[in-house]
Amino acid sequence: MYRRLLPGFSVSEGRMGRFLVTCMALGFFALIVAGVAAAWSTAQNERHTADVGHTYQVEIAINRARVLIEQSETARRGFLLTSDTAYLQSYRTVMAALPAAIGRIATLTADNPGQQSKVSTLRRQIADLEQHRERTISLSVRGDQSAALVQFQQETSIRRMRTVRAVADALIKEEQRLLAIRDAAQQASVRIFYIALICAGLLLVLVAIITLVTLLRYTRELATSRDALRDFADTLEDLVEERTADLSRANEEIQRFAYIVSHDLRSPLVNVMGFTAELEAATGTIGELIDRAEERAPELVTEDVRFAAREDLPEAIRFIRTSTQKMDRLINAILKLSRQGRRVIAAEQLDMTTLVDGIGASLTQQMEQRGTTLTVEQPLPDLFSDRLAIEQIFSNLIENAVKYLDPKRPGRIVVRGKRDGKRIRYEIEDNGRGIAPSDHSRVFDLFRRSGTQDQPGEGIGLAHVRALAYRLGGVIDVASELGHGATFHLTLPATYAEPKTDTRGRLR
Amino acid sequence: MTDHQTVSIIMIEDDEGHARLIEKNIRRAGILNEIQHFTDGTSALEYLFNADKGPGRGGPALVLLDLNLPDMGGIDILARIKGSDGPLKRTPVVVLTTTDDKVEIQRCYDLGCNVYITKPVNYESFAQAIRQLGLFLSVIQVPDAEGHG
Helix, strand or coil: CHHHHCHHHCCCHHHHHHHHHHHHHHHHHHHHHHHHHHHHHHHHHHHHHHHHHHHHHHHHHHHHHHHHHHHHHHHHHHHHHHCCHHHHHHHHHHHHHHHHHHHHHHHHCCCCHHHHHHHHHHHHHHHHHHHHHHHHHHHHHCCCHHHHHHHHHHCCHHHHHHHHHHHHHHHHHHHHHHHHHHHHHHHHHHHHHHHHHHHHHHHHHHHHHHHHHHHHHHHHHHHHHHHHHHHHHHHHHHHHHHHHHHHHHHHHHHHHHHHHHHHHHHHHHHHHHHHHHHHHHHHHHHHHHHHHHHHHCHHHCCHHHHHHHHHHHHHHHHHHHHHHHHHHHHHHHHHHHHHHHHCCCCEEEECHHHHHHHHHHHCHHHHHHCCEEEEECCCCCCEEEEHHHHHHHHHHHHHHHHHCCCCCCCEEEEEEEEEECCEEEEEEEECCCCCCHHHCCHHHCCCCCCCCCCCCCCCCHHHHHHHHHHHCCCEEEEEECCCCCEEEEEEEECECCCCCCCCCCCCC | CHHHCCCEEEEECCCHHHHHHHHHHHHHCCCCCCEEEECCHHHHHHHHHHCCCCHHHCCCEEEEECCCCCCCCHHHHHHHHHHCCCHHHHCCEEEEECCCCHHHHHHHHHHCCCEEEECCCCHHHHHHHHHHHHHHHHHCCCCCHHHHC
16 A cells, blocks of 8 residues: 555665666676786786797897807818817817707797708708818818818808808898787787776776766665655654544544434334333223123123233233333433543543453453453553543453353453554454454444354444544454454554544534 | 412423323323423413413413424523523423433533433333422422512
């Protein structure tokens, strides 16, 4: 019902929550992307650095090989010219180091078939060169200095040297070309990294803005709905008061009506009863006349006449009497009820526990006869209301509970109460014979009763209780199942308030 | 009783049945005074105030008044009688009605009603009350209008 009354409170928390979670997920996703990009970029950078180092190592190795070749050539030439063995010694040392230097180049460029083929060319050339050199050196060692020189002049060693140099240059060039490619790749990767970083940053900022805006709007909506809720709570209170006023006005109206009706009904009833009494007196007289007639002139008294005077008339009068007496009781009940409604309510502070205990004490005898216990659950909230009315309500309800017990089990009556805002909700629970659900509203009607009619009563008690409850600005209802006891719920304002509009009219 | 033969009983009662029962029981008590019966307030007031031999002109009288009348409230009639100047003011008024509301009874006495009798539905007690009223009437001293000229 409240939801229907609150069209402005449709801030969907579920949708809101889902949206925020999505935003957060996006934010985390952006962070992860940035992290992955950074890691990737670092890895790229490391590889590039390693590549650069590799290139320099290759270059160093190539240069070392070249230096060795040049040194060996210089040493050979010195030996050929001077035949000094120190040169030969130097040459041998240098040449011994050369294969290792070449091997190093080969190892470093093992992954590049182009460079490998160049290295093998270099090896071949060096092997050629060495062969020639050995020939001239062996001539010189044998002392044939001139032959060695001739040989030296004839040989094409200078050309070979150039080839060796060219091959070495090609090797270095190839390495530098590779380095350039790697540089470009490195730059590209750095660019990609920056792009990813910018994208992630933008996404983060966007998510942050959206989340912030949404949260702000949501907070505003929450504040609005909170205000609306507060207003609504105030309205609700007014609404309850209004309804209560309506109820008590309707109640007063009915009671005034009942008062008038019962009075006006009483008038003809006085006549009916009065003239019935007259009739009875007349019947007596006629009876005497018949008796006398029977004595003196029996032929005048037929069976019909005797029967009419002795049976029909008294019987008719008897029925009229019992009916009018019953009607009088009913009218008196209505009068009592309506008079209750006209009584001036005098509110005072009531100690409910004492009040209920007092009612229990007044019913002790009945309760003992039926083996019933009355329990007052503590704490029982107190009331500021009319003592007489409250006493009548509770004693009627407790008396009913005692009256309509289930003979099959020991009676147990519990009275409890709970404060609910400005109102107090009392419960009078029993384990008696219960009331069929179809009779729940009926039992509060005047002259209506429920279940087996094995107890004396006119069907006034609960009607009276309800009228009193209305009068005090309260309500009463019952929850029960046939055979399983009944619980009467009585809701009363904690403090009795005079109805705003007093429509109680004057008596006629 | 013969001393008060002139005292007339003015019964203002709209219900013919009630009027008849009241009259019967008064007669049963042995009261033979004249009973003037009015079924509405207007004609009753007219008689009370303006009739030649009415209490307004000095005729000794006793008023039996029902509060439920079709044209005006019995309370108004009571107020008019007790609020008037002259002999009518001292005329005893017996209110005889079905209303047994405490507030209502108090109001009638406040206005100057002399006796208030509730019509019970139990006829025997009603008849008893009326008969006792009759006995009461036989000893009651109705003010003599002449004494106040």
